[in-house]
Amino acid sequence: MIKFLKLFCYSALVALTMGCSQQKKIAYYQNIDSVASLGNQSFESKIQPDDLLMIVVSAPDPETAIPFNLNSESVATPNLQSMTMGQRQHMLYLVDKSGNIEFPVLGTINLTGKLKGEVVELLKGKLQQYIKKPIVNLRVMNYKIAVQGEVTRPGVYPISSERITLLEAIALAGDLTIYGKRNNVLVIREVDGKKNIARVDLTKADFINSPYYYLLQNDVVYVEPNGAKSNSSTFNQNIPVWISLSSVLLSLIVLFKK
Structure with missing residues (x-):
């Protein structure tokens, strides 16, 4: 009886220790x-090659900003009344492998390693030659x-x-x-x-x-x-082997009892 109690206490202590150790690995x-x-x-995202950028230029005088925006296109959207109805969607700038985009009027602009805010300020600086108080909105459309x-x-x-x-x-x-x-x-x-x-x-x-x-x-x-x-997978893969060994051992025990 004493030996049984000692064995029980030892097993409980081991289980408790393993439980605490496992918790430290999970929490x-x-x-x-x-x-x-x-x-x-x-935190601010950096512009990278292959980014798709939506850049919208606006100004107090809307007419002055028109030449600096890509043409928008109509995208069809499902509608209960008509399948041909759609909404206007801005075309996107693709940043090439060298980090460049082709901007209307301004031409090639390199964005390599620039933060989003830096790109906005860069564009504003260039646009001020043509537009009074330009506003630039930029968004990365394929962030994933x-x-x-x-x-x-x-x-x-x-x-x-x-x-x-x-x-x-x-x-x-x-x-x-x-x-x-x-x-x-x-x-x-x-x-x-x-x-x-x-x-x-x-x-x-x-x-x-x-x-x-x-x-x-x-x-x-x-x-x-x-x-x-890994251990669980190995054990599960070997379940048929353990079952076979158990069957053999059980048969031997029964045989020797006879």
Whole structure:
């Protein structure tokens, strides 16, 4: 009886220790109280090759802005009364591989490495030669990120706000599964034609100050599977073997009893 109680207490202690260890691997922001300053990071997207930009120029005198806007086109939209009715949609600027766009009247403009706000100021400066008090509105129309691996809904997600954090991207994908490595999330980012790879530990709040806290256009987030999934997969694959061995052992026990 005493031996049984000792064995029970030991098993309970092991289970409790494993439970605490597992919780540390799953919980986010575990050291958030010890982070001295989370800072006030400002974020603005950079223009990249292959971006599709909607740029609208306006002015107090609307007629003066017309030559500096691309022609809009009519796009058909389903309508209960008529399928031919549509709405006007602005044509988009495609940023080429060299970071250039062709702007009406102004010609070729290079946007390489420029923040969205910098592009707006650049265009305003050039337009002031032709327009009094020009107004420039710019929007990236194909801003997207990809989330892969051990998440509930992997996929490519378009971002309408042009601003998204790593945590928001993971939330869009339905959060990590129980098998995802929370302490080793991979972020793949292309900068000036080169692939940069970073590993982020979501269990530590320090990553909030990381340059990978805010995702950029076309970033790829990959969540690796942890050892538990590998072990689980191996065990599941070997279930038929375990069943066969159990059957053989049971047959031998019955045979020897006779």
